[in-house]
Amino acid sequence: MTCVQKPSSIVKKAVMGLTGLVLFGFIVGHLIGNLLIYAGPEALNGYALTLRHLGELLWVARIVLLAAVGAHILTAMSLVRENRRARPTPYQFQDTIQTTYAARTMAVSGLVVLAYIIYHLLHFTFRVTNPHLSHLTDANGHHDVYRMVVFSFQNPWICASYIFALTLLCMHLNHGLASAAQSLGANNQKWEPRFKKAGCIISLIIYLGYISIPIAIYTGIIKAVPGGHL
Amino acid sequence: MNLTLKVWRQKHKEDQGLMVTYEAKDINSHMSFLEMLDVVNEDLIKKGEEPIAFDHDCREGICGACSLMINGVPHGSEKGITACQLHMRHFKDGDVIYIEPWRARAFPVIKDLIVDRSAFDRIIQSGGFVSATTGGVPDANAIPIAKPDSDSAMDAAACIGCGACVAACPNASAMLFVGAKVSQLALLPQGKIEREQRVLNMVRTMDEENFGNCTNHFECEAACPKEISVQYIAQMNREYLRAAAKQ
Incomplete structure (x- = not known):
C-alpha cells in the first residue's frame, strides 16, 4: 500500500541501491568481456559474435539495463530536487566533517557518465562517430571489434575522454557500492567499515581493469595486428 | 581572549535576517560557548540593544536544547558534545566565529538562533x-x-x-x-x-x-x-x- 502511494524516502533509497547494483553487475560483465582484448582478436571478436547470437536473451538484458538506468536516473532526480528543497537557506559558513568528494559529486559524476555512455554507444555500438574505424571485418567476415577498439584508442582524444569518464564512473561506484549496502539495510556497526573498504577496493580494481586497455593500446602494448608493427 | 562573532540575527519568522558582527571582549577560556554568548548579551543589554536569542536549558549536555551551528559544524567541531559543553579554550584569541541556526525547511527560524x-x-x-x-x-x-x-x-x-x-x-x-x-x-x-x-x-x-x-x-x-x-x-x-x- 505504502509503495503504491508516493514512494517514501526509504523506498527511493532502496531503488537507487538495487538499480545501482544491477548496473554494477553490467559494469563487471562488460569489463570481463573487454579484457578478452588481451587474448587477441579471435577471442574478442568471437565473444562479440556470441553476444550478438544471444538473440532474445540479449534483448532481455538490454531491457533490464535500460529499465535500471531509467529508474536510477528518475529516482536520483526526485531525490536531488527534494534534497535541495529541504534546505532553502544555505549556511554562510560551509564546512563538512567526514563526507567525501565522491559522495558530494554523485549527481555531477552520474550526469557526466551518462553523457559519456551515450557517446560511447554511438561510437562502439551504433558505430556512428568513427565509421571508418568501426565497420571493418575480420578474416572470417565478421565484425572486427578488435581492430575497431585498437584503432579508436590510438586516438589521444578518445583515449583521454575514456579515462576521464572512467575516473568519474569509479568515483561514483566508490560511494555507490557502500551506499547500496546501507540503503538496502545490510549495514551494521561491524560491516560498515568493511563495506566502505570493499567499495573502495572493488571500484579501484574496476578502474584499473578498464583504463588498462586504452593505455595498453596507446602505448603500443596491444597492436592492431598482434606481433605486427601497427 | 577577544573574539569576533558573526551571528545570524532575525527578528521573527517572516523577517529576512542577516549576519551581524559583534566583538566578544575579555572572554575567559574556561567559559562554555553559551556563557560566552551570555557575556556578549549582557553587553548588548547594557547598550540597550536586543540580546541574541538562542536555545538552552540544562547546560550539561543532556537536554538537547542547544542548537548552534558554529563555524559550519553543529555544536562546534569538538566531537561528541553539545554547544553548552564546548569550552572557549578550544578557540584562539582573535578568532572569527560564525554562529548560525540549524538550517532546514522542516526547522523554520523563530528568532535569531532559535528554530522550531x-x-x-x-x-x-x-x-x-x-x-x-x-x-x-x-x-x-x-x-x-x-x-x-x-x-x-x-x-x-x-x-x-x-x-x-x-x-x-x-x-x-x-x-x-x-x-x-x-x-x-x-x-x-x-x-x-x-x-x-x-x-x-x-x-x-x-x-x-x-x-x-x-x-x-x-x-x-x-x-x-x-x-x-x-x-x-x-x-x-x-x-x-x-x-x-x-x-
Whole structure:
C-alpha cells in the first residue's frame, strides 16, 4: 500500500541501491568481456559474435539495463530536487566533517557518465562517430571489434575522454557500492567499515581493469595486428 | 581572549535576517560557548540593544536544547558534545566565529538562533512510543533481553533530539533521529509488537515534514553529540522495507 502511494524516502533509497547494483553487475560483465582484448582478436571478436547470437536473451538484458538506468536516473532526480528543497537557506559558513568528494559529486559524476555512455554507444555500438574505424571485418567476415577498439584508442582524444569518464564512473561506484549496502539495510556497526573498504577496493580494481586497455593500446602494448608493427 | 562573532540575527519568522558582527571582549577560556554568548548579551543589554536569542536549558549536555551551528559544524567541531559543553579554550584569541541556526525547511527560524523543532515532536507522536500498558517497573531480568540488544537499544536511546543530524546533513535529512528512535523501540520486547506500524508511520511523517533524503554522507553521525551510529539508519531501512513488503 505504502509503495503504491508516493514512494517514501526509504523506498527511493532502496531503488537507487538495487538499480545501482544491477548496473554494477553490467559494469563487471562488460569489463570481463573487454579484457578478452588481451587474448587477441579471435577471442574478442568471437565473444562479440556470441553476444550478438544471444538473440532474445540479449534483448532481455538490454531491457533490464535500460529499465535500471531509467529508474536510477528518475529516482536520483526526485531525490536531488527534494534534497535541495529541504534546505532553502544555505549556511554562510560551509564546512563538512567526514563526507567525501565522491559522495558530494554523485549527481555531477552520474550526469557526466551518462553523457559519456551515450557517446560511447554511438561510437562502439551504433558505430556512428568513427565509421571508418568501426565497420571493418575480420578474416572470417565478421565484425572486427578488435581492430575497431585498437584503432579508436590510438586516438589521444578518445583515449583521454575514456579515462576521464572512467575516473568519474569509479568515483561514483566508490560511494555507490557502500551506499547500496546501507540503503538496502545490510549495514551494521561491524560491516560498515568493511563495506566502505570493499567499495573502495572493488571500484579501484574496476578502474584499473578498464583504463588498462586504452593505455595498453596507446602505448603500443596491444597492436592492431598482434606481433605486427601497427 | 577577544573574539569576533558573526551571528545570524532575525527578528521573527517572516523577517529576512542577516549576519551581524559583534566583538566578544575579555572572554575567559574556561567559559562554555553559551556563557560566552551570555557575556556578549549582557553587553548588548547594557547598550540597550536586543540580546541574541538562542536555545538552552540544562547546560550539561543532556537536554538537547542547544542548537548552534558554529563555524559550519553543529555544536562546534569538538566531537561528541553539545554547544553548552564546548569550552572557549578550544578557540584562539582573535578568532572569527560564525554562529548560525540549524538550517532546514522542516526547522523554520523563530528568532535569531532559535528554530522550531516541533517537526521532531510530530514524528514521535506518529509512532515513537509503546502504546501497550507495561505495568510498573519490571524486576531486573524478569524479561530476558540479550545483552547486545539491550546495549544497542541503550546506544540508540542516547539521542537527545537536538537536531544536529538534520543541521549537519547536506540534504537536511532526519534519518539518524528517526533511525535511532525506530531502532531503540524495535530492539526491546515492549516495542517489538508495534514495530511495523511504527516505522511506516514515523517515516511517513518524516517525509511529510519535508526533511531531505539520506544520501549516505554520514555527516549526521560525525556531528551527533551522542555519537549515534549510522547503523541505526540501516536498521530503520531494514525495518521499513520488511514492514512495507508485508503490507
